[in-house]
Amino acid sequence: MGEEKELRVRRIKNGTVIDHITAGQALNVIKILGLPDASEGVVSILLNSPGEHGKKDVVKIENRELKVTEVDRIALIAPNATINIIRNFNVSQKKKVHIPEFMEGVIRCINPNCISNSNEPITSKFNVTVDDDRPKLRCTYCGRVISENIAKHLL
Amino acid sequence: MIFKDHHIISMTSFSKDMIDHILETAEKMEPIALGKQKSDLLSGKVLAVLFFEPSTRTRMSFETAMYRLGGDVLNLGSVDASSIAKGETLADTIRVVDSYADAIVLRHPREGAAFLASEFSTVPILNAGDGAGHHPTQTLLDLYTIKRQSHLDGLKIALAGDLKYGRTVHSLCYALSLYGAQITMISPPELRMPEEIINDLENRGAKVTEVESIEEAIGDVDVLYMTRIQKERFPDPAEYQKVANRLKITTDLLKDAKQELRIMHPLPRVNEIHPDVDDTVHACYFKQAFYGVPVRMALVALVLGAIE
Numbered sequence A: 001m002g003e004e005k006e007l008r009v010r011r012i013k014n015g016t017v018i019d020h021i022t023a024g025q026a027l028n029v030i031k032i033l034g035l036p037d038a039s040e041g042v043v044s045i046l047l048n049s050p051g052e053h054g055k056k057d058v059v060k061i062e063n064r065e066l067k068v069t070e071v072d073r074i075a076l077i078a079p080n081a082t083i084n085i086i087r088n089f090n091v092s093q094k095k096k097v098h099i100p101e102f103m104e105g106v107i108r109c110i111n112p113n114c115i116s117n118s119n120e121p122i123t124s125k126f127n128v129t130v131d132d133d134r135p136k137l138r139c140t141y142c143g144r145v146i147s148e149n150i151a152k153h154l155l
Numbered sequence B: 001m002i003f004k005d006h007h008i009i010s011m012t013s014f015s016k017d018m019i020d021h022i023l024e025t026a027e028k029m030e031p032i033a034l035g036k037q038k039s040d041l042l043s044g045k046v047l048a049v050l051f052f053e054p055s056t057r058t059r060m061s062f063e064t065a066m067y068r069l070g071g072d073v074l075n076l077g078s079v080d081a082s083s084i085a086k087g088e089t090l091a092d093t094i095r096v097v098d099s100y101a102d103a104i105v106l107r108h109p110r111e112g113a114a115f116l117a118s119e120f121s122t123v124p125i126l127n128a129g130d131g132a133g134h135h136p137t138q139t140l141l142d143l144y145t146i147k148r149q150s151h152l153d154g155l156k157i158a159l160a161g162d163l164k165y166g167r168t169v170h171s172l173c174y175a176l177s178l179y180g181a182q183i184t185m186i187s188p189p190e191l192r193m194p195e196e197i198i199n200d201l202e203n204r205g206a207k208v209t210e211v212e213s214i215e216e217a218i219g220d221v222d223v224l225y226m227t228r229i230q231k232e233r234f235p236d237p238a239e240y241q242k243v244a245n246r247l248k249i250t251t252d253l254l255k256d257a258k259q260e261l262r263i264m265h266p267l268p269r270v271n272e273i274h275p276d277v278d279d280t281v282h283a284c285y286f287k288q289a290f291y292g293v294p295v296r297m298a299l300v301a302l303v304l305g306a307i308e
């Protein structure tokens, strides 16, 4: 089994492994993190990988250690994701993602008449609250709330 | 209480104390608004009035407020003739105009425009309506009307008409919840106030009842707040007529009302209030329109720091 996994995606020597991504969200995670543009190293994606709690996605980024602040943004679509910083094949740090209270420039407001959806020189802004474990984004400009299908509204 | 340099964007940022302070200041402005007393409180100050969609009354009300206090007004003029038609962003317009004026009144068709303006402006922004968003000066003048013509504490108010889409009604209800008002909602089922807002109001201390006709509420309330029902909300014109006829106030209906009942309407009205009602003691919608002036005088003077 272990060998089989090795063949699917190789271990990385240095970099970041984002594990336990909600199955199906890996490509959105890549998008939110601005990869691969944000990193020169190899980025590998594993979709629908069998995990202890059902299927999950995994993203491995070689030779780049992501900062917690940049990774927390993915909590909106992958709330159970864990961040593993790998140094010399070992996990040197392991962290859970946390939903940030404020979010800038990741999501588009669902109100077509919102000023943030016009050609103004601004990025979208949301105040984030968590209701029953589900994130709720309130547009700082127009007040409209997004609570469902957040991944559909990525910029 | 310090209001100097504050933006007036939405009612949600006001505490009850802040509202009370604005209304008390407005009361002091009333003799000046009536032209009985002269003032040069804002002499040398310039108010820019940027209306990206027409709303003549609101604009005139702000302009007269500024003139009555001895200040000057810069008007953007018609939108077509200005740089907006050339595709300039609101952010750029604000960054230019804030160097000409001490405060900016903004009306804009998009929600969130006033907040955006406040991010770019070095002078206070007064939101005079942003799309279906906020219109705080309307709410404050409604509250002022209730204070002057009735009472805010222990108020029983009925709101009739389009309670689903009417932003002024939502904003007024939120403010009234700060005063623990008893609110009766009168609307056809298709224009009911959204459940989420009713829950919010109750959580904030208001008591809410819902009925479908004015008759059911008129006997008990201190204020009846009428609003327009827009034809566009009804695909079937016959259905619109039916609803519009049911939510119409006539002198006949007023027989059951208390002597102290006051009827309000943000104007312009269509058929919601029969002209015969104008001559009764209950009518106070024209007074309400006037009250916009002292309220806006108070706001402009407060944000400019001319008074505290």
Ligand SMILES: [Zn+2]
Binding pocket: A109, A110, A111, A114, A115, A116, A139, A140, A141, A142, A143, A144, B112
């Ligand atoms: Zn928005």
